[in-house]
Amino acid sequence: MHCTQHVTTLRYAGDSITRQEDVVVTEYSLSVIVNDQEFATLLCSPVDLDTLTVGFLASEGVISGKKDIHDLRIDEQQGTACIELTSEQALHDVADRRVIASGGGRGGVRVETAALHAVIREQPFFRLSGQYLLSLSQEFLRHSSLHQATGGVHSAALCNADGIRMFAEDIGRHNTLDKIFGRCLLTDYPLAGHFIFSSGRVSSEMLLKVARQHIPLMVSKSAPTHLGVQLADELGITLIGFARGTQMNVYTHDWRIQEGSAMALTRHTPG
């Protein structure tokens, strides 16, 4: 199935009315079935369904690595992703955690952020030059504006000192991150020294997806919410918004951004 589809529209532009061909983005429904039980339905773009499934289940805490997956079958026609786990344990743990989160309101998130903060603090520190980020931002915009022109989709990129290493697109901004992290998990790609570019708004959920991968820097073309900023601040993550080619706003932990020329990526403990 294609990521876009052709439709006919009646186009009003000023006083003129014309019938014309138009392209709309495909919205695909994927049922994620874990150990024969329906776990969730994802509305997504019909590409990279395997990495989406794996990334989504990792983000939900159902799997933590390839070792947890016994079998993965995508049926694009049926709209199903069937996963068999090597153990039932993880699924039980998720069910338990959901009950706790249910009873304790936002207590579950508090416990998680404290644990994440501890891990992110222990990551190797690195700094990036502002100019390098701005040049990468231009490259990301070129990449994503091509896709936006044809499909109006969101995009995300995994980057390091050598530029964009992975790129994913989807109608859902959350899905773009799941696709990237799912691919990393399936290919054992090491995430140290990497950071994320996203086209989408940085809400608490988006920030948490990045934090769960222990990535200390996130750049978005769009605005963050106040909870996104608050969580980034608490977790020690550098959050950048409105990155649009020549401009950007650094909301938190700006010590990771240094002056200097492009491509200067250094690793050292914060001053």
Add this chain to the structure above:
Amino acid sequence: MHCTQHVTTLRYAGDSITRQEDVVVTEYSLSVIVNDQEFATLLCSPVDLDTLTVGFLASEGVISGKKDIHDLRIDEQQGTACIELTSEQALHDVADRRVIASGGGRGGVRVETAALHAVIREQPFFRLSGQYLLSLSQEFLRHSSLHQATGGVHSAALCNADGIRMFAEDIGRHNTLDKIFGRCLLTDYPLAGHFIFSSGRVSSEMLLKVARQHIPLMVSKSAPTHLGVQLADELGITLIGFARGTQMNVYTHDWRIQEGSAMALTRHTPG
């Protein structure tokens, strides 16, 4: 709580780096508790939480009118909306339906669309002039761009032949519709002869929310997905996208749009 909050950012613009005040949109977490059971957590803007709760529960099929609500208490500090229903029945029905949808894949939606199509076909038909819609589109853009400038939020408006009758804003595009329909439900506002403007992308979920209120016309500033177009076509709903002041694309059932001057709203069966 305010819908926006002030933060300090490091602003990169070309070669200049300045520390400045910035405004970010508030992301508020609301736990919806139905008959002492946690039903869902909504991430939203902290305004109109009562209409959001009622509209959301109506959209989920838990309530169908004011008569189903015994008590509704919002605790803004705690982030909870506690609803007591007059009967347990609806909640059981929702649980049952969820199981069926789970087992039958997308069968549940198929049954629902067939029922909705029958109801929407029986609604009084009306036609609108394209010019009236374009002038209303300009008014909606003025309304929403004000809010977008301060908070980057989505907005929705309930309109009829006399213009915009209700307006709602939220960080979530789905929430803007729930707030409008929740207010209609709480005030017994009659929806006949009304249609919806939205700033957000029209996915299948957005289209279904409007269809469930038996509203035959939806206009969006943004793009539709192919499933949004497909459902609108099947349900007999006129779907308009990219409505931006002087332009718009009519995707489905364009017989409801007629030529002529502004404010011409007529009701008759389709030709």
